[in-house]
Amino acid sequence: MRWEFHNDAPIYAQVMERVERMIVSGALTPGERLPSVRTFALEAGVNPNTMQKALTELERGGLIYSQRTSGHFVTEDQAVIASVRAELAELHTDRFLQDMRELGFTSAQTAELLHRKLENKEEE
Amino acid sequence: MPILTCENLSKRYGTVQALDHVNLNIEPGRIVGLLGPNGSGKSTLIKLANGLLTPTEGQILIDGKAPGVETKAIVSYLPERTYLADWMSVRQILDFFQDFYGDFDRERAIAMLSHLGIAEKQRIKQMSKGTREKVQLILVMSRRAKLYLLDEPIGGVDPAARDYILNTIIGNYDPSAAVVISTHLIADVEQMLDEVIFINGGHILRHTSVDEIREEMGKSVDALFREEFKCF
Amino acid sequence: MFLKLVKHESHAAARAMVPLLGGLLAMAILARGSIWMMESVESPVTSMLGVFLVSIFFLACGAMVVTTTILMMVRFAKSVHGDEGYLTHTLPVSVSTILLSRLLVSFLAVLLSFGAVYAGVRIATLGVDSIESLGVSFRVIIENSGIETKSILLKLCCVGVLSILSMILMIYAAISIGHSFPTGKTGKSVLFFFVLYIAAQIITSIALVGVLTAEYGFDGLRTIETNDFPSSLFWFTVGQSVLFGSVYYFLTWITTKKRLNLA
Numbered sequence: 334m335r336w337e338f339h340n341d342a343p344i345y346a347q348v349m350e351r352v353e354r355m356i357v358s359g360a361l362t363p364g365e366r367l368p369s370v371r372t373f374a375l376e377a378g379v380n381p382n383t384m385q386k387a388l389t390e391l392e393r394g395g396l397i398y399s400q401r402t403s404g405h406f407v408t409e410d411q412a413v414i415a416s417v418r419a420e421l422a423e424l425h426t427d428r429f430l431q432d433m434r435e436l437g438f439t440s441a442q443t444a445e446l447l448h449r450k451l452e453n454k455e456e457e
Numbered sequence: 458m459p460i461l462t463c464e465n466l467s468k469r470y471g472t473v474q475a476l477d478h479v480n481l482n483i484e485p486g487r488i489v490g491l492l493g494p495n496g497s498g499k500s501t502l503i504k505l506a507n508g509l510l511t512p513t514e515g516q517i518l519i520d521g522k523a524p525g526v527e528t529k530a531i532v533s534y535l536p537e538r539t540y541l542a543d544w545m546s547v548r549q550i551l552d553f554f555q556d557f558y559g560d561f562d563r564e565r566a567i568a569m570l571s572h573l574g575i576a577e578k579q580r581i582k583q584m585s586k587g588t589r590e591k592v593q594l595i596l597v598m599s600r601r602a603k604l605y606l607l608d609e610p611i612g613g614v615d616p617a618a619r620d621y622i623l624n625t626i627i628g629n630y631d632p633s634a635a636v637v638i639s640t641h642l643i644a645d646v647e648q649m650l651d652e653v654i655f656i657n658g659g660h661i662l663r664h665t666s667v668d669e670i671r672e673e674m675g676k677s678v679d680a681l682f683r684e685e686f687k688c689f
Numbered sequence: 690m691f692l693k694l695v696k697h698e699s700h701a702a703a704r705a706m707v708p709l710l711g712g713l714l715a716m717a718i719l720a721r722g723s724i725w726m727m728e729s730v731e732s733p734v735t736s737m738l739g740v741f742l743v744s745i746f747f748l749a750c751g752a753m754v755v756t757t758t759i760l761m762m763v764r765f766a767k768s769v770h771g772d773e774g775y776l777t778h779t780l781p782v783s784v785s786t787i788l789l790s791r792l793l794v795s796f797l798a799v800l801l802s803f804g805a806v807y808a809g810v811r812i813a814t815l816g817v818d819s820i821e822s823l824g825v826s827f828r829v830i831i832e833n834s835g836i837e838t839k840s841i842l843l844k845l846c847c848v849g850v851l852s853i854l855s856m857i858l859m860i861y862a863a864i865s866i867g868h869s870f871p872t873g874k875t876g877k878s879v880l881f882f883f884v885l886y887i888a889a890q891i892i893t894s895i896a897l898v899g900v901l902t903a904e905y906g907f908d909g910l911r912t913i914e915t916n917d918f919p920s921s922l923f924w925f926t927v928g929q930s931v932l933f934g935s936v937y938y939f940l941t942w943i944t945t946k947k948r949l950n951l952a
Contacts, residue, residue: 344647382486509951525783542768544704
């Protein structure tokens with residue numbers, strides 16, 4: 334299944350985010366070997382150059398590491414994974430708050446709505 | 458060194474200027490979208506690169522050489538139409554490609570064909586239009602060429618066939634070769650392109666990387682294309 | 690590469706030629722059978738049937754040559770200037786290699802069709818006394834006339850081969866020029882065939898008169914003896930075929946190379 338991409342960010346950045354989420358959510362476990370660039374590119378339906386660029390960027394951030402002959406692996410450093418998780422959480426919260434502002438909600442209204450939703454969820 | 462170079466390249470058909478002083482370089486390892494509406498000069502450019510047409514002015518070079526016997530050995534071309542004689546069987550066509558193209562990888566072609574459930578004894582005339590197009594693409598992508606020129610590879614096929622075709626192109630990616638895909642269906646190919654060339658009225662309007670468009674303009678190539686070609 | 694092209698083109702031509710040849714030989718056997726029937730059973734029905742089958746056979750002989758020519762035209766138009774041209778012209782071979790391979794295959798097809806007609810006639814008339822004796826008496830006439838049969842036959846073959854090649858190239862040139870236009874390709878091919886044909890006829894006639902006048906003088910033209918003809922006519926025909934053939938080849942080559950205009 335080809336991955337879906339939205340229009341306002343470079344494809345490689347979206348591939349990076351997608352891989353980050355797979356790691357943070359545990360779909361890819363620490364120390365797990367990633368598919369080869371070609372296979373991964375095919376899975377995503379993107380150009381192998383794009384996949385390579387995304388993996389290189391992730392490697393720079395320390396979330397994955399590569400071994401010259403055997404490919405890319407997910408880091409076993411839980412601290413790195415935790416910080417990426419925190420970054421993603423920040424990112425999504427920011428997006429959510431931005432959307433709420435656009436809908437005309439004040440911070441207090443947003444907080445109240447959020448509380449109510451969370452309470453409902455807990456009751457279920 | 459670029460695998461494809463156009464210097465001041467022009468092509469006129471009678472009074473119609475199909476290409477007008479085009480300058481262009483395409484580097485190996487890139488998957489390039491040649492994007493433009495119908496009649497913009499896409500096919501003309503591809504045919505010139507294949508030696509199917511001769512320039513009116515300027516020149517086109519493949520790996521530094523004018524189109525000829527040597528360049529045809531390293532260029533793999535998928536025309537818009539089906540060009541296979543319909544009485545031929547798959548095996549005869551494989552023989553044909555093997556006879557003429559030193560870079561044809563028969564094993565790879567057979568593997569891809571059998572993946573689609575196409576037997577070697579099957580004849581072209583027994584196949585649906587979609588299957589013929591897939592067979593043709595398999596033949597073209599089974600060559601270890603330096604330059605792939607794919608003219609409208611996904612025009613008029615259903616979404617499943619489109620995914621198959623795009624995956625075949627990605628799956629055969631070779632960092633030492635360049636792939637040029639001409640199409641007007643940009644949204645379908647955008648995520649697999651490195652670079653795009655916008656062409657209209659025989660002019661190159663834009664030649665940039667997809668990332669650049671998305672990063673600097675904050676929009677997809679498809680959206681940009683729709684904006685720039687709105688008036689046409 | 691040339692031989693590979695010949696191999697694949699022969700394969701394509703053979704698909705149509707083999708059934709034609711088979712059909713013709715079957716007709717020949719039928720014709721022979723009906724002749725035998727006419728000879729052995731005296732009845733209006735058998736003789737009518739026999740005459741019918743024999744005439745059909747001779748029609749088939751004519752059709753054989755015509756069909757071969759049409760087949761040759763269609764193959765050339767399709768594989769060099771039609772859809773298949775997209776493949777033909779992206780092969781790593783030169784235009785001249787493509788044209789020469791087509792020329793060789795067409796030539797062999799024409800020879801094959803003539804051969805089939807000859808074989809068909811021999812089969813149909815096998816053991817028919819009247820026709821066999823005709824052949825014998827023809828041979829006797831030639832032997833008694835003092836003409837050197839061998840050299841004449843050799844010359845005839847030479848002229849035949851050259852004229853066939855030149856004729857094929859004329860068809861190729863007409864198709865190539867006709868197909869270099871964006872529209873009305875087939876119609877223009879036919880038109881250019883007649884243009885080339887008529888031009889060739891006019892030039893040949895003028896040249897023939899010129900050559901003969903130069904050789905015999907203007908007054909001598911009326912007093913030429915038939916015996917003098919073969920030698921000068923032979924060289925004239927050879928020269929004419931080679932010259933026209935080269936011109937047709939050049940026209941085909943230049944239009945295919947420079948003005949290729951695939952549908």
